[in-house]
Amino acid sequence: MKKTITETRKYRLDMNDKILNSGFKEFNKFFALDNKAYIGGALPAKTKELMGLAASMVLRCNDCIFYHVDRSVTEGASKEELYETFNVALIVGGSIVIPHLRYAFDVMEDIFKEDDKNNK
Amino acid sequence: MKKTITETRKYRLDMNDKILNSGFKEFNKFFALDNKAYIGGALPAKTKELMGLAASMVLRCNDCIFYHVDRSVTEGASKEELYETFNVALIVGGSIVIPHLRYAFDVMEDIFKEDDKNNK
Amino acid sequence: MKKTITETRKYRLDMNDKILNSGFKEFNKFFALDNKAYIGGALPAKTKELMGLAASMVLRCNDCIFYHVDRSVTEGASKEELYETFNVALIVGGSIVIPHLRYAFDVMEDIFKEDDKNNK
Amino acid sequence: MKKTITETRKYRLDMNDKILNSGFKEFNKFFALDNKAYIGGALPAKTKELMGLAASMVLRCNDCIFYHVDRSVTEGASKEELYETFNVALIVGGSIVIPHLRYAFDVMEDIFKEDDKNNK
Amino acid sequence: MKKTITETRKYRLDMNDKILNSGFKEFNKFFALDNKAYIGGALPAKTKELMGLAASMVLRCNDCIFYHVDRSVTEGASKEELYETFNVALIVGGSIVIPHLRYAFDVMEDIFKEDDKNNK
Amino acid sequence: MKKTITETRKYRLDMNDKILNSGFKEFNKFFALDNKAYIGGALPAKTKELMGLAASMVLRCNDCIFYHVDRSVTEGASKEELYETFNVALIVGGSIVIPHLRYAFDVMEDIFKEDDKNNK
Numbered sequence: 001m002k003k004t005i006t007e008t009r010k011y012r013l014d015m016n017d018k019i020l021n022s023g024f025k026e027f028n029k030f031f032a033l034d035n036k037a038y039i040g041g042a043l044p045a046k047t048k049e050l051m052g053l054a055a056s057m058v059l060r061c062n063d064c065i066f067y068h069v070d071r072s073v074t075e076g077a078s079k080e081e082l083y084e085t086f087n088v089a090l091i092v093g094g095s096i097v098i099p100h101l102r103y104a105f106d107v108m109e110d111i112f113k114e115d116d117k118n119n120k
Numbered sequence: 121m122k123k124t125i126t127e128t129r130k131y132r133l134d135m136n137d138k139i140l141n142s143g144f145k146e147f148n149k150f151f152a153l154d155n156k157a158y159i160g161g162a163l164p165a166k167t168k169e170l171m172g173l174a175a176s177m178v179l180r181c182n183d184c185i186f187y188h189v190d191r192s193v194t195e196g197a198s199k200e201e202l203y204e205t206f207n208v209a210l211i212v213g214g215s216i217v218i219p220h221l222r223y224a225f226d227v228m229e230d231i232f233k234e235d236d237k238n239n240k
Numbered sequence: 241m242k243k244t245i246t247e248t249r250k251y252r253l254d255m256n257d258k259i260l261n262s263g264f265k266e267f268n269k270f271f272a273l274d275n276k277a278y279i280g281g282a283l284p285a286k287t288k289e290l291m292g293l294a295a296s297m298v299l300r301c302n303d304c305i306f307y308h309v310d311r312s313v314t315e316g317a318s319k320e321e322l323y324e325t326f327n328v329a330l331i332v333g334g335s336i337v338i339p340h341l342r343y344a345f346d347v348m349e350d351i352f353k354e355d356d357k358n359n360k
Numbered sequence: 361m362k363k364t365i366t367e368t369r370k371y372r373l374d375m376n377d378k379i380l381n382s383g384f385k386e387f388n389k390f391f392a393l394d395n396k397a398y399i400g401g402a403l404p405a406k407t408k409e410l411m412g413l414a415a416s417m418v419l420r421c422n423d424c425i426f427y428h429v430d431r432s433v434t435e436g437a438s439k440e441e442l443y444e445t446f447n448v449a450l451i452v453g454g455s456i457v458i459p460h461l462r463y464a465f466d467v468m469e470d471i472f473k474e475d476d477k478n479n480k
Numbered sequence: 481m482k483k484t485i486t487e488t489r490k491y492r493l494d495m496n497d498k499i500l501n502s503g504f505k506e507f508n509k510f511f512a513l514d515n516k517a518y519i520g521g522a523l524p525a526k527t528k529e530l531m532g533l534a535a536s537m538v539l540r541c542n543d544c545i546f547y548h549v550d551r552s553v554t555e556g557a558s559k560e561e562l563y564e565t566f567n568v569a570l571i572v573g574g575s576i577v578i579p580h581l582r583y584a585f586d587v588m589e590d591i592f593k594e595d596d597k598n599n600k
Numbered sequence: 601m602k603k604t605i606t607e608t609r610k611y612r613l614d615m616n617d618k619i620l621n622s623g624f625k626e627f628n629k630f631f632a633l634d635n636k637a638y639i640g641g642a643l644p645a646k647t648k649e650l651m652g653l654a655a656s657m658v659l660r661c662n663d664c665i666f667y668h669v670d671r672s673v674t675e676g677a678s679k680e681e682l683y684e685t686f687n688v689a690l691i692v693g694g695s696i697v698i699p700h701l702r703y704a705f706d707v708m709e710d711i712f713k714e715d716d717k718n719n720k
Contacts, residue, residue: 037207042200052208054175058175058694059212081163083262090267090694093179094693096296098303102255146276207504216539222495282681288688323642335390389629410523411534449535575664576655
């Protein structure tokens with residue numbers, strides 16, 4: 001039984017809340033740096049999110065792949081741009097990336113479907 | 121005694137020649153796919169090279185870092201764009217990336233110096 | 241509730257179909273190279289599958305472990321040959337491989353059980 | 361539906377039993393070395409378990425994280441000591457560790473809750 | 481020709497200076513968080529440095545190994561404590577860690593020799 | 601100035617001697633298990649060495665690559681068998697493996713040249 005994209009987003013936010021409210025302030029500082037790294041500057045936010053996606057795929061982290069596919073689409077990435085990013089990751093990281101390519105594909109389709117529904 | 125950028129480029133090309141002339145054709149096919157992944161399409165070549173650079177930094181591969189810094193600069197990447205790419209890689213990959221950040225910095229400076237000389 | 245081996249095989253094939261029918265042809269080329277790498281040549285197919293299994297275990301990829309255990313058994317690998325392969329991977333990759341050894345064991349037993357049933 | 365800590369512990373023990381009773385004795389020898397590495401010596405057992413936890417987090421292995429959080433708490437690690445260990449792992453390994461930080465947090469809370477119940 | 485420990489320390493500091501003076505302030509913020517993670521708190525500084533060493537060994541980063549062996553000795557780690565840390569890393573990370581164990585050993589001996597000289 | 605194969609072998613043996621004579625006996629036990637994993641059993645020694653080579657390439661460890669190419673040739677591996685092993689590793693691990701493929705090629709050629717000389 002696949003987790004829906006709404007459930008995946010919610011678990012992430014709930015757990016982040018616990019971490020950021022633990023009272024251990026170093027976590028908050030790192031999370032702030034992390035967020036800031038993807039804000040548009042010399043490079044636009046979309047490029048940075050796709051870059052984060054490629055890095056997440058070669059490091060084979062599904063939760064990170066989910067997050068960056070989600071954010072890339074929000075920043076306006078097209079299906080073709082996602083395919084080219086998936087392909088760079090596949091070539092850099094090899095066949096060991098394939099299970100994560102399957103996951104990225106699955107997530108991408110769900111997010112575009114959700115977008116279609118919202119735009120009706 | 122640091123290897124010059126000319127020496128690093130030459131060793132890479134010489135060894136690739138040996139591999140591509142070994143008679144084992146599967147190597148040639150993979151190398152062809154690898155080259156093609158960075159050609160401009162929906163995403164421009166510069167973006168793909170910076171993406172390859174971020175992936176190389178989080179996977180901590182100096183030879184790959186050298187190659188993608190070199191190619192990114194050829195495709196017109198600015199110092200600021202490289203810094204932002206380095207930073208995404210540093211945040212994704214953590215302090216374990218720092219030795220590779222030092223290497224990337226070193227290479228970037230050498231390549232920009234060489235460019236300055238050539239443009240005089 | 242553990243996924244059955246039939247379900248695991250099916251999800252893999254279904255998602256691969258989506259990827260290979262996406263219209264982005266670079267994926268098809270890489271998948272073709274991937275398949276070809278395991279065809280018998282100077283080394284027999286069984287050896288290559290066991291090699292792919294060892295690589296998958298040290299890289300800690302359960303989906304890849306499933307696939308190569310499945311293929312190794314099809315190519316005639318015995319339990320003892322799988323144990324020796326598991327052990328090379330365990331020694332190369334250390335205790336971090338143990339959760340994947342547990343998974344590999346679990347999969348191996350299910351596949352041999354299925355074989356026994358089919359051979360009755 | 362999250363696996364309870366009792367279920368996670370049981371699956372681990374059951375599968376280890378199968379491995380250790382497979383008749384392939386090299387597995388038993390490695391498992392014995394593994395256990396011995398965490399016994400108190402010049403460094404106390406708690407320190408070694410926290411060290412194993414940090415290593416498991418940067419290598420991003422949830423089963424290993426579960427085990428070492430569980431063992432660290434048994435050896436007397438406090439919440440604050442776990443936070444500092446999580447933080448070293450987060451800084452060394454970067455944002456790619458965050459999904460595993462979420463898991464470690466989740467597990468830690470469940471284990472401390474269980475302890476509270478047992479101490480009533 | 482092996483780099484001396486003085487040369488290794490100097491290259492690290494020189495390159496860090498360049499990075500921290502590049503004007504790109506995100507690097508400075510991450511480096512500050514990195515330094516702070518190893519300051520004594522609930523866990524003493526020595527424990528955190530040994531933890532950083534174990535993490536560096538399983539991630540197989542020689543520059544990081546150098547730094548944490550150096551810092552651990554400064555914080556008072558004994559040879560026996562270093563051996564036990566090396567061993568946790570070797571067991572967690574497997575034989576792939578052995579080349580880094582050789583490096584760690586080499587560095588440890590050089591640093592203890594230097595200490596002996598300074599204490600005469 | 602490239603290290604000769606004789607120098608590489610010697611540094612490895614010298615440092616292993618130091619480790620195995622340190623008095624910390626857990627190192628000796630792990631090294632013994634490591635050696636035993638490659639002894640011929642259900643699978644021949646050559647197959648196990650090639651398996652260790654593939655694992656070393658995807659984990660991108662040059663010292664380990666050197667050792668297993670050297671041992672594979674001693675166990676009778678042909679150039680073609682090495683090429684097929686390199687190719688499995690390249691496909692599994694992707695372009696990030698290419699610098700290690702260059703190294704493996706370089707080492708393989710040196711070792712076969714040395715063999716030719718010895719056989720004259």
